[in-house]
Amino acid sequence: MSKRRRGERGTASLSTKKDASAYxxxxxxxxxxxxxxxxxxSSCIGMYVRTRLPYQIDTKDLTTKHWEGFWSHLKGKWHLENDGPKxxxxxxxxxxxxxxxxxLVTKYVNAGTTPFAKYKYLEREHWDAFVAEKTSPAFVVYVN
Known part of the structure; x- marks a missing residue:
């Protein structure tokens, strides 16, 4: 078992089998x-965002299909009876x-590294496009 620094958490607690009452x-x-x-x-929402929504698409550009798929998965896992909290x-x-x-930009793009050693669930095929977008002159001007 590897040692983690304080504040670093893995997905282990979210990937273990739990009985129905835990959901x-x-x-x-x-x-x-x-x-x-x-x-x-709340932790599941965070993990689902990282694992189910495409990181290479800007949040404001995610489609209704992305969000509905996210909601459908969350609703099924948590047995939510209605769309009240949606x-x-x-x-x-x-x-x-x-x-x-x-x-991802701060820790990896700006450092010239990739996140795949730590976040094995990220899709590699989108990384180059993500980096190109985040290092483009238009993005750099927008941030500064």
Missing amino acids: HIEFDNNMQPVGPNATHF GLVFEKAKKIATNWRSK
Whole structure:
């Protein structure tokens, strides 16, 4: 088992088999997840963003098909009975996706490295296009 630095977490807790009660989630009046599984639900949203949404497409350019597929998977895994929390989940997922892309740029594109050793689930075939976009003169001017 490899040692991790404080603050680094893997996907192990999200990939283990859990019984059906571990995927029961409740929401308050504001559609915020509450109860003993609220943290696990939020963590799953983050993992699903990283593993199910294409990192090479800007968050604002993701299609309805991407979001509906994301929601369908989340809804099936968590046995969500209705679409009440959908809007809030999408808001949270969009922030996570934007931060994820930013992290890829900061830690890997700007450093001239690739993330595939750490994030084995990322698709390699899109990396070159992602790097080209993030190092283009238009992007550099936009950021500065």
